Amino acid sequence: MSQDIREVVIIGSGPAGLTAAIYNARARLNPLVVAGVEYGGQLMGTTDVENFPGFPEGIMGPQLMMNMLNQAKNHGAEILYKYVTKVDFSGDVKKLTVDGQEVQARSVILAVGSSPRLLDIPGEKEYWGKGVSSCATCDGAFYRDKIVAVIGGGDSAMEEANFLTKFASKVYLIHRRDEFRASKAMQEKVFANEKIEVLWNTKVDEVKGDDKLVNSLEITDTVKGESKNLEVNGMFLAIGHIPNSDFLDDQVSRDDRGFVDVVSGHTNTNIPGVFVAGDVHDHHYQQAITAAGMGCMAALDVEKYLQSLD
Amino acid sequence: MFKIYSTAWCGDCVRIKNFLLEFGMTNGDGYEEIDIDQNPEAADYVMEVNGGNKSVPTIVFEDGTSLTEPSVIELEDKLEELNLIKN
Numbered sequence: 001m002s003q004d005i006r007e008v009v010i011i012g013s014g015p016a017g018l019t020a021a022i023y024n025a026r027a028r029l030n031p032l033v034v035a036g037v038e039y040g041g042q043l044m045g046t047t048d049v050e051n052f053p054g055f056p057e058g059i060m061g062p063q064l065m066m067n068m069l070n071q072a073k074n075h076g077a078e079i080l081y082k083y084v085t086k087v088d089f090s091g092d093v094k095k096l097t098v099d100g101q102e103v104q105a106r107s108v109i110l111a112v113g114s115s116p117r118l119l120d121i122p123g124e125k126e127y128w129g130k131g132v133s134s135c136a137t138c139d140g141a142f143y144r145d146k147i148v149a150v151i152g153g154g155d156s157a158m159e160e161a162n163f164l165t166k167f168a169s170k171v172y173l174i175h176r177r178d179e180f181r182a183s184k185a186m187q188e189k190v191f192a193n194e195k196i197e198v199l200w201n202t203k204v205d206e207v208k209g210d211d212k213l214v215n216s217l218e219i220t221d222t223v224k225g226e227s228k229n230l231e232v233n234g235m236f237l238a239i240g241h242i243p244n245s246d247f248l249d250d251q252v253s254r255d256d257r258g259f260v261d262v263v264s265g266h267t268n269t270n271i272p273g274v275f276v277a278g279d280v281h282d283h284h285y286q287q288a289i290t291a292a293g294m295g296c297m298a299a300l301d302v303e304k305y306l307q308s309l310d
Numbered sequence: 311m312f313k314i315y316s317t318a319w320c321g322d323c324v325r326i327k328n329f330l331l332e333f334g335m336t337n338g339d340g341y342e343e344i345d346i347d348q349n350p351e352a353a354d355y356v357m358e359v360n361g362g363n364k365s366v367p368t369i370v371f372e373d374g375t376s377l378t379e380p381s382v383i384e385l386e387d388k389l390e391e392l393n394l395i396k397n
Contacts, residue, residue: 040325045321062320070328
């Protein structure tokens, strides 16, 4: 890694970051991608991706991401398998701390994505991957003829519950309120599905198991105030995402949930030269293709910004 | 040649194999890949190496040492230590 000031540093290696890298590499900006150690973004935890255009038979999520990475590298992007821990956007030259070393850049694209929100209850972390999951499409097939619970009340919770009925014998849909915020069409599908039982006004207090696998949840009916044990083999979380933006601190404008704000144009943050793409901004669509599209937009905005400095 | 025990659905396995491409290593040229879903005996072996857990990727080297779900950095360090790649 050279000590010179880079034209552009891209933080993140999901569809947004890697698409930006492909564009900026082809524009001969020699982009540095600080990809992280577990690089590739959320699609690395998926199996078949059937809605990314260009793959009529579908493609495995991890393979799609490695294809994007290799495409970026082939065009000259430099990839660093490290994390950015701190940023300083106060000057014209942006400073990033990467694994203890300072990297300087004229422009930065923030494409660090988001992570599934957790309940933060006992047993959740212990049984992660042993019955607790945030990805029905990844893990659903392991629950053939088993009983599972889905936690949440939005579209993704409805989608996961419906999807899981392909495998599971029964799906509890647990929601802490007495109505869903999901779209009416999604709700109707859930209500029409005989395998799904909705538990309203219910919160999960603890995930229990036999040390190897989940076997039940301790739940409370918040209206009656009654707690009981619910036998399940798996729990799927669908309670939203948290942006991976803590390391940005107050260096860039973020909303009250931590998503990076676009203040002008399509990808411009409040700091000139700092752009944003993908799920760390967009908590609405959250698709690989929309993230990739926004990565392209950010890369083009970087090119225009750098030209304006010359 | 070292062995990579993997499955078709394992994202970490795909990442590791793509990383090894950077050093010109592919299945059959540099390492041997064994899909534990297709090979029950290999699945038993992986569980034995990992104290009962069916964790992939598990990488077993010729000197008998192994790495379970390593990061690419941990794998690179190990390959350097074994002189399989040059720094």
